[in-house]
Amino acid sequence: KNVSADKWELKRVKKFKIAYDKKIEPVEILRTLLPESRVPVYFLSNHKYFNKEEVYSGGLKKFLFYSLASLEAMKVLRFKPDIIHCHDHQTGLAKNIIASTYKEDKFFQGVKIIFIIHNLNYQGKQNPVILEKVDHDIDKLAPVVNDLKDGDINFMVQGILSADIITTVSPAYAEEILKPELGVGLDNILRKRKKDLYGIINGLDVDLFNPATDRNLKFNYSVEPDGQQESKKTILELIKGKQKNKIWLQKKVGLPVDGSKALAGFVSRIVWQKGADLITEEIVKKSDCQFVVLGAGEEQYHRHFKNLAEKHPEKFSAQIKFSIEMASQIYAASDIFLMPSRYEPCGLGQMIAMRYGSVPIVRATGGLKDTVFNLSGVKCQMSNVGGANGFVFKKFKSKELEIVLKRALDIYYNKPKKWQKLQLNGMKTDFSWDKSAKEYVKLYKKLVKN
Known part of the structure; x- marks a missing residue:
């Protein structure tokens, strides 16, 4: 109809x-x-x-x-x-x-x-x-x-x-x-x-999910690398584009406005499969970042996220609804994208997030394991980033998510060049239907x- x-x-x-x-x-x-x-x-x-x-x-x-x-x-x-x-x-x-x-x-x-x-x-x-x-x-x-x-x-x-x-x-x-x-x-x-x-x-429909042309974004930006080597101009445009979208989204969802503060996004059906219960109050309190959640599904998880938003309004925003427009805005604004799924046959969120320069943190299951390549070791040098485009944890435990989020935030705040390499690796990964x-x-x- x-x-x-x-x-x-x-x-x-x-x-x-x-x-x-x-x-x-x-x-x-x-x-x-x-x-x-x-x-x-x-x-x-x-x-x-x-x-x-x-x-x-x-x-x-x-x-x-x-x-x-x-x-x-x-x-x-x-x-x-x-x-x-x-x-x-x-x-x-x-x-x-x-x-x-x-x-x-x-x-x-x-x-x-x-x-x-x-x-x-x-x-x-x-x-x-x-x-x-x-x-x-x-x-x-x-x-x-x-x-x-x-x-x-x-x-x-x-x-x-x-x-x-x-x-x-x-x-x-x-x-x-x-x-x-x-x-x-x-x-x-x-x-x-x-x-x-x-x-x-x-x-993935790479024409539809393109931050350079996405009409749902307040600020468009390009993620296409110039030739084989990423130019300083490409990296600068990415940083500025995401930061402008972050500040705009922080205002929209009522989070404190701070372009330097890491923002972790979660866009999903809010159901048992998606691991919503791993995002605990302890993680929210301990993590030096903001969280924005978007989605709808099962009432028990709605209550869980609303409760976190009420207790920690300075760090957590719960948008309990379905919105294609806001989903794009979170992909563009977030620095980190969370997919702690119990199981995930394929998953598109992690691929869309990488397309928009957001670094995924996922559990090693199904299509998440096939598309997100883990940056292992806290002390790895820049040369060791290799083909990594995100962070992966194996056991379905909130402590595992907490540990890997802490490691990601350490790199985000203290090793910006390494973080940019992760972003660009994700953006260069071919998730189109061609293959x-x-x-x-x-x-x-x-x-x-x-």
């Missing part, structure tokens, strides 16, 4: 009907082009299931309808794909629908399925009655029969079992989910598919070849 037909110049191209939940549902296909390209993008419209503004409202009955409608739309458009790339548990039954509803249809013969796991914790467990919505003996398929033995249907399990290739959003996460600690009860199933499991880090896209193309070619 919240996709503007006028803004994206959507054109109605086809109409069709499908049987779903013992009713005949109308579906309309709309078409536009990917901006600045000739790549067509299709949207599906249905008043009953796609009439909400929130993407995830409506539950899995909506996404099961979406899977069925998407497959039928391919037939209506006469577009037979080589590969269907399914994302997360919401599309986990796509292959099952092909094997049941379209089992006598030659259209989908030879079509391969890639299933990508974005977050294994969200599995889509449902009462088996939901299968009656698509009918056509889907409950008689072997993977479904086995799944039903525990009294529910798990959409994530079905995606894993039925796909030709499984991917997830970082190499480290692909390894972690094979073990009980982060396998969320599915590690045994995933180990059986290990040879078909790949980890490819998500890319990741090539990895996906390799998988696509492998599937088509086979």
Whole structure:
């Protein structure tokens, strides 16, 4: 509903009907082009299931309808794909629908399925009655029969079992989910598919996340190095740009204005996964820096951060809300970016932060481990910075975060050249989709070849 037909110049191209939940549902296909390209993008419209503004409202009955409608739309458009790339548990039954509803249809013969796991914790467990919505003996398929033995249907399990290739959003996460600690009860199933499991880090839209052009910033600044060596002009522009944004943000969120004071940012869904509880009052009191938190999520963590802000207004600001605009402002203003996650399949925050010259402190898990390279040793010389672009701690303990934050602040205040090197290393790291896209193309070619 919240996709503007006028803004994206959507054109109605086809109409069709499908049987779903013992009713005949109308579906309309709309078409536009990917901006600045000739790549067509299709949207599906249905008043009953796609009439909400929130993407995830409506539950899995909506996404099961979406899977069925998407497959039928391919037939209506006469577009037979080589590969269907399914994302997360919401599309986990796509292959099952092909094997049941379209089992006598030659259209989908030879079509391969890639299933990508974005977050294994969200599995889509449902009462088996939901299968009656698509009918056509889907409950008689072997993977479904086995799944039903525990009294529910798990959409994530079905995606894993039925796909030709499984991917997830970082190499480290692909390894972690094979073990009980982060396998969320599915590690045994995933180990059986290990040879078909790949980890490819998500890319970043480097045009969208660019402090030189970001319209959400009060002061834009460039992070592009001049040639191979960073010029003094580049470093000076970075320092001035971030300091001006910091002072502006300090005023906006009510922190004492001090451009020389280190500012640590935290932008995230405020939930159990993200390690909000590691940012304790003890850390706030002991650390020689200010903190600004932005996000929304679980009420217990809202209370935790609000309490810190009330007790330490001179050091802590809690912005409990969702704001794309303020997120950009924190990336630009912060010197340090905190991501102490319990687990993190990929994570974009650390990559965006580095793009804006903020040095990340992360826990060694998932995509954080794949993208942030630790500066180890307090006494390391300038030459030892090497390819480091941040700080990493391993154990999920507040004391570990406290220690590494203290080390980061020591370098920030006492070794500015080393700090600038960390910033520039992060900004030079290629987080664009170029590399990741090539990895996906390799998988696509492998599937088509086979």
